[in-house]
Amino acid sequence: MTLLIELEPAEMGASSAFSNHAEPTIISVTSASFSCPKSCPLEIQTPLTTRINFNPVDSVIHEGSLQAVTAFEYLIGANLDEEQSEAIIRIECVLSAIYQLAPDYAPNDFEQESFHKANVVFNCWPFFREFVLSACSRMNIPSPPVPFLRVAAKQAEKPKVTKSPVRPAKRVSRKRL
Numbered sequence: 001m002t003l004l005i006e007l008e009p010a011e012m013g014a015s016s017a018f019s020n021h022a023e024p025t026i027i028s029v030t031s032a033s034f035s036c037p038k039s040c041p042l043e044i045q046t047p048l049t050t051r052i053n054f055n056p057v058d059s060v061i062h063e064g065s066l067q068a069v070t071a072f073e074y075l076i077g078a079n080l081d082e083e084q085s086e087a088i089i090r091i092e093c094v095l096s097a098i099y100q101l102a103p104d105y106a107p108n109d110f111e112q113e114s115f116h117k118a119n120v121v122f123n124c125w126p127f128f129r130e131f132v133l134s135a136c137s138r139m140n141i142p143s144p145p146v147p148f149l150r151v152a153a154k155q156a157e158k159p160k161v162t163k164s165p166v167r168p169a170k171r172v173s174r175k176r177l
Contacts, residue, residue: 001147006154011114018115021105032093051075056116066099068120072128095124118151125149
């Protein structure tokens with residue numbers, strides 16, 4: 001199972017340009033929580049679904065470094081696709097990533113946003129996965145599946161082929177000579 005972050009081609013280029021001038025130095029958990037809003041039964045009768053949310057919260061460039069903050073959330077519950085459904089288990093963490101920038105590099109806002117949306121989330125993902133798995137282990141809850149993450153360019157939609165109306169073939173008579 002793999003989760004995919006899809007970027008427009010321009011975003012991929014901007015993210016790559018930023019990435020060529022940045023070196024990760026620190027990734028750390030800045031806040032974390034694990035909650036069971038409902039009583040967390042050991043044996044749940046209904047099938048469970050999971051949902052993962054992540055949100056690039058903020059990024060700041062200061063003195064040649066980028067600090068980017070991303071919030072992650074892992075929800076476990078029954079029928080999480082429905083609006084009425086409430087998560088049985090909620091695991092949240094905020095990760096901060098610091099990157100050292102090349103000395104004369106001054107990214108534009110689009111490059112910074114694209115880099116945060118893709119590379120920062122991708123680089124923080126293993127820390128988020130480990131946090132989810134270790135939090136569940138500490139709470140004596142079976143480890144849920146946390147997929148791998150990939151970043152890819154959005155595929156251009158294939159143009160819809162419109163077929164011209166089919167006309168009946170003309171009947172051609174063949175005469176033998």
